[in-house]
Amino acid sequence: MNVTHYVVVPFDRNEEGDLTAGLAVEALNASAAERGARSLALMHAGAVAFSRTGDPSIGDFQDAVILAQFGEVDLNALSEGGSPGFARQCPIVFGPSLGRQLRQRLAARDKGRSGGNLEIST
Numbered sequence: 001m002n003v004t005h006y007v008v009v010p011f012d013r014n015e016e017g018d019l020t021a022g023l024a025v026e027a028l029n030a031s032a033a034e035r036g037a038r039s040l041a042l043m044h045a046g047a048v049a050f051s052r053t054g055d056p057s058i059g060d061f062q063d064a065v066i067l068a069q070f071g072e073v074d075l076n077a078l079s080e081g082g083s084p085g086f087a088r089q090c091p092i093v094f095g096p097s098l099g100r101q102l103r104q105r106l107a108a109r110d111k112g113r114s115g116g117n118l119e120i121s122t
Contacts, residue, residue: 019074046071
């Protein structure tokens with residue numbers, strides 16, 4: 001059975017000045033995720049809201065869809081190689097390729113190509 005997870009992630013700068021992903025928070029729906037990201041960005045360097053749909057019983061999820069991005073965000077921090085332990089918060093939803101998928105979708109949007117269901121609010 002497919003389920004959609006709506007997630008909000010804040011970003012802050014560490015002592016070295018690098019952006020790192022904070023604690024991911026699940027939202028009830030897309031609107032709540034966007035509002036959460038907007039609110040968190042006021043208290044942090046930035047925030048992103050995204051969704052992922054799939055079947056958690058078999059770990060099969062579609063590519064993530066960015067719902068909103070505010071302030072400074074480092075999508076590299078959303079993968080296994082990003083912030084320590086971030087992807088381990090919920091490996092089924094995040095997985096090691098999440099950051100790569102989101103970066104590719106943003107690059108497609110920035111080049112004027114269709115990014116699928118990608119929607120960005122700033």
